[in-house]
Amino acid sequence: MTCPECATVRTHGSPGRVSVTCPKCLYCAARRIQFIQRVMKVSKDTKVAKCREALQEAMDWGHAETEIRRLAKLDAWAVEPAKKKS
């Protein structure tokens, strides 16, 4: 699938906001967790709670926990790779 939110991040670099508009996208789900961990100015406890909530929601959408965690750990923002032109 092609995700419009990921396309925006590919074009403009790091996200200035969290998208919850396309929860079907694995990369957006991972990026949401990255955003909570890296950008939000909240207490550690709040971060843990929010990350857990985001992870659970992503898993409810059918994403694999291991994949979400792997993408969220990357240094770069999780973004859906651009489609190769064939």
Ligand SMILES: [Zn+2]
């Ligand atoms: Zn996406």
